[in-house]
Amino acid sequence: MSISLLLYGLVAICATAMVITRTAAVHALLYMVVALLALACVFDTLGAPFAALLEVIVYAGAIMVLFVFVVMMLNIGSPAEQREKSWLSGGIWVVPSLLALGLLVTLLIGLRSGAVPAIVQGAAPIGPREVGLALYGPYILTVELSSFLLLAGLVSAFHIGRRIGGAGIAPLHPDGVHVGVNEHRGVDR
């Protein structure tokens, strides 16, 4: 069972490495979906089936679809891919890779020195019932705060995208235009 955990983790790591090295955005997003599904398998192996389901539904289902919609709306052509290749060429990988490698070695040494054996051997997985009881029991304030955060995200996303550009692009809301025309007619009469 632990071999399957390592296998899923290996798939997730390889797919993530492909994500950060692609030049085409859609290819990176498809590899990201693969990485998220492998990570959902890791969650299920670790005994968290509810988190695995949410990973598939929310991350691979909703957030990645949002990214795909944005890529479709941006209409990135082949010149952008050439530009990405020119950005990624040369020695741009050297210094960030060394920094990231230093962080990786430090964290792995910390993990190894602080490793403790698992208490529970072969315990039952933690299902949605336990998660729901914890979520709406001692963590109810956190649920409220995250609902505030989601509302703030919704309002700010709407505010940022409410009127796109000043370069002759039509406003987003056709009803507003209609009301404006009616008011204008009323003034004329």
Add this chain to the structure above:
Amino acid sequence: MNPNDPGAALAIAVVLFVLGLLGVMVRRNLLFMLISVEIMLNAAGLAFIAAGTRYHMADGQVMFLMILAYAAAEAAVGLAIVLRMHAAGRATLDADTGNRLKG
């Protein structure tokens, strides 16, 4: 190594986090930087779930749900900013030109 061994899962989480950090540092495209931030948030969620498995408590999954909500809000606002920058006439998604954002 038993099935509930959290050490291997924590190692996977560390590697994923470092890969996401490398993506944020290397890429100049805003879309790829947002994807890399999502990778890092996922790695943090994996660490929480591994810790929840190690102590056999549901708190790890609760914190994973919070991370899910944060990631959704962050993706919505970040993608809205990317769309706004693109619609304002900027041809590329270069992060170095973001200091001219207005409005």
